[in-house]
Amino acid sequence: MAKRIDVSGLNAYYSNFLAIEDISMTVEPRSVTAFIGPSGCGKSTFLRTLNRMHEVTPGGRVEGKVMLDDENLYGAGIDPVAVRREVGMVFQRPNPFPTMSIYDNVAAGLRLAGKYKKSELDGIVEKSLKGANLWNEVKDRLNKPGSGLSGGQQQRLCIARAIAVEPKVLLMDEPCSALDPISTLAIEDLIGELKEQFTIVIVTHNMQQAARVSDRTAFFNLAAVGQPGKLIEIDDTERIFSNPSVQATEDYISGRFG
Amino acid sequence: MSHATVTPKSANSLHGARLPKWFPWAVAAASVALGLGISTVAGLDSSIQWALIASLLFIVGSYAVAAAVEGKRQAKDRTATSLVWVAFLMAVIPLASLIWETVKQGVKVLDGFFLTHSMGVVADQEPGGGIYHAVLGTLEQVGIAALISVPLGILTAIYLVEYGRGKLAQAVTFFVDVMTGIPSIVAGLFILSLWIIMLDMGYSGFAGSLALCILMIPIVVRSTEEMLKLVPNELREASLALGIPKWRTILKVVLPTSIGGIVNGVMLAIARITGETAPVLLLVWGTSTINANPFDGPQASLPMYIYLQYSNGSEAAYDRAWAAALTLIAFIMILNLAARGIARWKAPKTGR
Numbered sequence: 001m002a003k004r005i006d007v008s009g010l011n012a013y014y015s016n017f018l019a020i021e022d023i024s025m026t027v028e029p030r031s032v033t034a035f036i037g038p039s040g041c042g043k044s045t046f047l048r049t050l051n052r053m054h055e056v057t058p059g060g061r062v063e064g065k066v067m068l069d070d071e072n073l074y075g076a077g078i079d080p081v082a083v084r085r086e087v088g089m090v091f092q093r094p095n096p097f098p099t100m101s102i103y104d105n106v107a108a109g110l111r112l113a114g115k116y117k118k119s120e121l122d123g124i125v126e127k128s129l130k131g132a133n134l135w136n137e138v139k140d141r142l143n144k145p146g147s148g149l150s151g152g153q154q155q156r157l158c159i160a161r162a163i164a165v166e167p168k169v170l171l172m173d174e175p176c177s178a179l180d181p182i183s184t185l186a187i188e189d190l191i192g193e194l195k196e197q198f199t200i201v202i203v204t205h206n207m208q209q210a211a212r213v214s215d216r217t218a219f220f221n222l223a224a225v226g227q228p229g230k231l232i233e234i235d236d237t238e239r240i241f242s243n244p245s246v247q248a249t250e251d252y253i254s255g256r257f258g
Numbered sequence: 259m260s261h262a263t264v265t266p267k268s269a270n271s272l273h274g275a276r277l278p279k280w281f282p283w284a285v286a287a288a289s290v291a292l293g294l295g296i297s298t299v300a301g302l303d304s305s306i307q308w309a310l311i312a313s314l315l316f317i318v319g320s321y322a323v324a325a326a327v328e329g330k331r332q333a334k335d336r337t338a339t340s341l342v343w344v345a346f347l348m349a350v351i352p353l354a355s356l357i358w359e360t361v362k363q364g365v366k367v368l369d370g371f372f373l374t375h376s377m378g379v380v381a382d383q384e385p386g387g388g389i390y391h392a393v394l395g396t397l398e399q400v401g402i403a404a405l406i407s408v409p410l411g412i413l414t415a416i417y418l419v420e421y422g423r424g425k426l427a428q429a430v431t432f433f434v435d436v437m438t439g440i441p442s443i444v445a446g447l448f449i450l451s452l453w454i455i456m457l458d459m460g461y462s463g464f465a466g467s468l469a470l471c472i473l474m475i476p477i478v479v480r481s482t483e484e485m486l487k488l489v490p491n492e493l494r495e496a497s498l499a500l501g502i503p504k505w506r507t508i509l510k511v512v513l514p515t516s517i518g519g520i521v522n523g524v525m526l527a528i529a530r531i532t533g534e535t536a537p538v539l540l541l542v543w544g545t546s547t548i549n550a551n552p553f554d555g556p557q558a559s560l561p562m563y564i565y566l567q568y569s570n571g572s573e574a575a576y577d578r579a580w581a582a583a584l585t586l587i588a589f590i591m592i593l594n595l596a597a598r599g600i601a602r603w604k605a606p607k608t609g610r
Binding site for chain 1: 283306423476490492493494495496497498499500502503506507514515
């Protein structure tokens with residue numbers, strides 16, 4: 001079910017500003033790939049090019065190829081809406097829909113995309129909430145508003161919402177940066193379980209987190225402010241954190257950066 | 259040991275003289291008394307004069323006493339508070355007195371008969387008659403105007419916020435701004451020359467509705483635009499990232515999140531055009547009999563009824579004008595309350 005992502009020669013622009021330049025990498029299915037690097041180096045931008053969310057930003061455009069198994073996401077005739085159903089996303093700040101109940105939030109993707117059978121909905125909502133380790137906490141108040149949950153619960157609700165549409169790939173943009181250590185731990189455990197089914201890409205500023213949850217790690221950097229961000233190296237997480245092949249990576253990881 | 263010697267001293271330095279809680283009320287009472295006294299002595303008979311003197315005394319008095327007892331910083335703080343209170347009263351008193359006067363004068367002839375009968379055969383100088391024809395006309399004209407303006411306005415706002423980029427959106431924004439400033443008489447004259455003179459359509463409630471649309475659309479666009487802009491972009495992105503098409507995102511996520519504010523804006527726009535007199539005067543012409551068909555022949559409306567009764571000048575006509583004014587205010591107030599109710603009912607829920 002999980003799919004492989006193969007990126008080659010990818011440039012992303014905001015209007016005329018080149019934000020990331022010439023990125024090529026492979027993201028393995030059923031694994032966790034972490035993106036690390038300083039702020040502004042284009043990790044999030046790159047992540048958003050993987051489900052065509054980059055072009056939602058005014059002026060955003062992309063050159064290059066992103067292969068999801070054997071389909072180019074930027075090929076002719078590709079429907080971005082269909083791409084986003086295959087490649088789900090969890091954002092930095094929990095953003096449940098404020099007008100909807102917990103149940104409706106999880107069901108939103110299926111309902112609003114219009115592809116579901118009514119009889120299956122209850123089962124899918126339960127399965128997704130269980131998948132996000134939230135079921136036991138909310139099963140008695142599924143009809144209460146989602147915004148009444150705590151921050152960590154809201155973020156797990158957003159994860160449940162994202163996995164309810166059964167994507168092949170799950171992109172996570174600093175999913176724990178707004179959460180306390182206990183909620184962070186809950187989400188990290190969850191990531192460990194989710195990688196059995198999904199291809200997971202996670203952007204994080206937390207080096208320990210990258211080391212804990214990921215199988216492979218990619219380090220991004222930029223030469224200077226105003227310069228485009230680049231992929232410095234991608235390798236097994238163990239190697240990146242013990243014996244990286246590029247000096248800049250070691251400097252960044254050991255805190256001798258800048 | 260050192261703590262024991264230091265603590266009382268530092269506690270003392272944080273402790274300053276404070277005026278009691280009733281202090282502002284005492285100053286206010288004293289200023290009012292002084293203001294009344296001065297006016298009586300000086301022979302001023304307008305209540306505005308003594309009120310202004312009292313406000314001035316209140317601000318100066320509370321500063322002076324506070325500066326003497328509490329110190330300069332606290333005195334400035336109190337002056338700011340006093341100014342806010344005086345400004346608040348200055349804004350509220352005229353409003354309250356307007357409502358008081360309208361209610362007092364309006365209840366004289368306002369009853370079931372008044373609301374359910376037209377002027378029909380009643381001569382203007384005689385008592386009797388009612389506003390049924392005017393209420394009917396207002397409801398129909400405003401209703402038609404709202405039916406046209408609300409969808410147009412909301413769709414325009416959605417275009418501007420969700421889709422609009424570049425020259426066209428800029429042009430639309432510019433023209434909406436210009437339309438906001440159009441005086442109602444100009445909107446009336448425009449429809450008069452287009453609809454009645456050029457197209458030769460004759461006076462009707464519908465012609466009035468068209469002019470009201472010109473006034474209402476920009477208000478609806480503006481208020482809806484502001485509400486849509488308040489919807490966090492994160493919600494749109496969350497929805498798009500789930501593979502939900504843009505139009506469904508707008509329909510099912512953006513609009514429900516902002517519906518309370520949008521309804522509120524629409525109600526305020528309706529309240530605003532309900533009181534418009536000029537275009538109605540030009541286009542609907544006015545009648546003293548019941549005309550339920552807004553598309554054919556002159557109709558009446560509440561603001562015009564008030565104007566006609568007032569210009570008639572007899573005692574009975576004055577009473578009718580006041581009662582109609584009271585009805586109009588009550589109608590607008592009910593609309594506003596309804597808007598608030600809907601806004602509260604539809605607001606995004608935060609409770610557990």
